[in-house]
Amino acid sequence: xxxxxxxxxxxxxxxxxxxxxxxxxxxxxxxxxxxxxxxxxxxxxxxxxxxxxxxxxxxxxxxxxxxxxxxxxxxxxxxxxxxxxxxxxxxxxxxxxxxxxxxxxxxxxxxxxxxxxxxxxxxxxxxxxxxxxxxxxxxxxxxxxxxxxxxxxxxxxxxxxxxxxxxxxxxxxxxxxxxxxxxxxxxxxxxxxxxxxxxxxxxxxxxxxxxxxxxxxxxxxxxxxxxxxxxxxxxxxxxxxxxxxxxxxxxxxxxxxxxxxxxxxxxxxxxxxxxxxxxxxxxxxxxxxxxxxxxxxxxxxxxxxxxxxxxxxxxxxx
Numbered sequence: 412x413x414x415x416x417x418x419x420x421x422x423x424x425x426x427x428x429x430x431x432x433x434x435x436x437x438x439x440x441x442x443x444x445x446x447x448x449x450x451x452x453x454x455x456x457x458x459x460x461x462x463x464x465x466x467x468x469x470x471x472x473x474x475x476x477x478x479x480x481x482x483x484x485x486x487x488x489x490x491x492x493x494x495x496x497x498x499x500x501x502x503x504x505x506x507x508x509x510x511x512x513x514x515x516x517x518x519x520x521x522x523x524x525x526x527x528x529x530x531x532x533x534x535x536x537x538x539x540x541x542x543x544x545x546x547x548x549x550x551x552x553x554x555x556x557x558x559x560x561x562x563x564x565x566x567x568x569x570x571x572x573x574x575x576x577x578x579x580x581x582x583x584x585x586x587x588x589x590x591x592x593x594x595x596x597x598x599x600x601x602x603x604x605x606x607x608x609x610x611x612x613x614x615x616x617x618x619x620x621x622x623x624x625x626x627x628x629x630x631x632x633x634x635x636x637x638x639x640x641x642x643x644x645x646x647x648x649x650x651x652x653x654x655x656x657x658x659x660x661x662x663x664x665x666x667x668x669x670x671x672x673x674x675x676x677x678x679x680x681x682x683x684x685x686x687x688x689x690x691x692x693x694x695x696x697x698x699x700x701x702x703x704x705x706x707x708x709x710x711x712x713x714x715x716x717x718x719x720x721x722x723x724x725x726x727x728x729x
Contacts, residue, residue, distance in 0.1 A: 414454045414721070415478035418442030419461040422485055440696040441689075442483055448717040449482060466492050473498060480724060485687040501724040503664045503686040511552045512588050512683055515661060519681050522660045524653060526681040527672075529590035534580050535573035546592040549575040551585040565592055595674040598640055600654035601688065601702040604723045605664050610651045611705035615640035636701075638708040650679045657681055665723040666690075668702055692716070 422438040442458060449456045457476050461484075462468050469492070473481070481500040484490050490508045493500045502508075507515075516526045531552065532538050549564050549572065566572045572589065579587040601611040617635035642650070654669040661684055668688035671679045689700025692713050706716040 412454055412479045412725075413477055414449050414456045415459045415473055415476060415481045416442050416446045416449065416456060417459055417461045417481055417483040417485065417489060419463065419485070419489075437697040441691055441698075444691050444693075444697060445483055445717065448713040449721065451714040452718040452721065454721070461486075461489055463488060470496060480721070480728070482721065499724065499728040501665050501720060503662070503667065507661050507663060507684075508686055512550075513552060515684060516590075516681070518660060519657055522656070524657055524660070524681060525678050527590040527593055529588060532576050532580070532587045532589060535577045538569075538572065538576070541589075543589070543591050547572060547589050548592040549579065549587050549589050551579050551583050552588045553585055554583070593672040593674050593680050595672045595680075596640075598650065598671050598673050598679070599701050600651060600669045600671065601666070601705040602655065602658045602663070602669070603666050603719050605727055608655060608658060609719070610655055611702065612639035612708040613642065613647060613650055614638040614701055614705055614708075616701075636699075636704055638704045646673075646677055649677075653679045653681075657684065664727065666702065666720045690716070690720075 418438050418441070420438055422441070439458075446456050446458055457478065459469065459472050459476070459478070459481075466488075479499065481493055481498055484493055484500050484502060487505075487508050490500070490502070490505055492498075494505050510518075513529065513531055516529060519526050527548075528543055530539050530541050530543065545567055547566050549566060550560060554560070563571070563578075564575050566575055576587045576589070579585060597616040599614050599616065601614070603609045603611065615637040617637065640647075650671070650673065654671070657669050658667060663684060663686065666688065668685040670682040670685065672682060673679050688702045689698060690702050690706075691697045691700040692703035692707060693699060703716075706713075711719070
């Protein structure tokens with residue numbers, strides 16, 4: 412089997428570039444990291460650049476290389492392209508990837524799984540009437556990698572709310588998702604597989620000199636990472652069970668990461684599912700992926716980690 416490893420320029424910082432110059436592009440190095448472990452699993456592999464403005468060229472390269480499976484598709488456009496041309500790929504499909512954060516939260520809430528109350532705003536002059544309690548947290552509806560997130564995104568009043576909504580809608584160019592700010596511990600849960608998914612050790616994120624996990628805090632590896640998170644066994648099981656239920660109701664495939672806030676009264680609130688979760692297992696040229704930390708905490712080598720993800724996709728297709 413031949414695996415094509417997609418990469419595209421500025422994959423992790425596309426949105427942040429619109430509001431800041433303090434970004435770096437590690438897209439190629441990240442993809443090469445994945446390519447290395449895929450090769451260690453015995454697969455033939457090739458790096459393929461996703462050319463957003465010329466997908467025909469990407470299709471030509473896939474056909475010339477006789478690729479059987481694509482790894483590292485990491486945008487809606489890439490997933491739509493692979494689906495349209497019936498090219499097998501690792502990860503969740505259009506049914507999930509096409510949904511914004513609000514639509515995912517609605518599905519989760521419909522299944523009686525906990526998620527903060529929210530609303531959507533398209534401009535600071537278009538804030539719907541609401542009964543949400545301050546403080547509120549404001550973020551891009553389709554953001555990734557904490558793009559557009561700083562401490563000011565935690566707002567205490569209407570004036571602060573309008574200011575952050577303006578930043579997101581005018582500079583990033585997306586509607587703003589506004590939700591109740593849940594005070595508690597930030598945790599995230601990685602899952603591998605599809606039919607019989609495996610839940611990885613829970614990871615806890617603590618902050619260094621900031622109130623939330625800002626873009627710079629995350630992308631420059633300034634977080635305080637604890638994995639496995641110190642939790643009583645019953646609470647750990649509750650969190651994992653909730654994360655697995657969310658993974659299943661959203662129909663996630665092969666791998667994904669469920670971001671949560673564990674409230675002070677022990678409720679794991681769903682914030683977001685990351686269908687293009689970071690998988691890198693070291694810092695340096697690339698940002699250290701949260702699922703990479705989880706894999707190491709579970710005792711998986713890089714070869715075993717990437718092998719398990721690819722095996723899940725192979726079972727679905729072949």
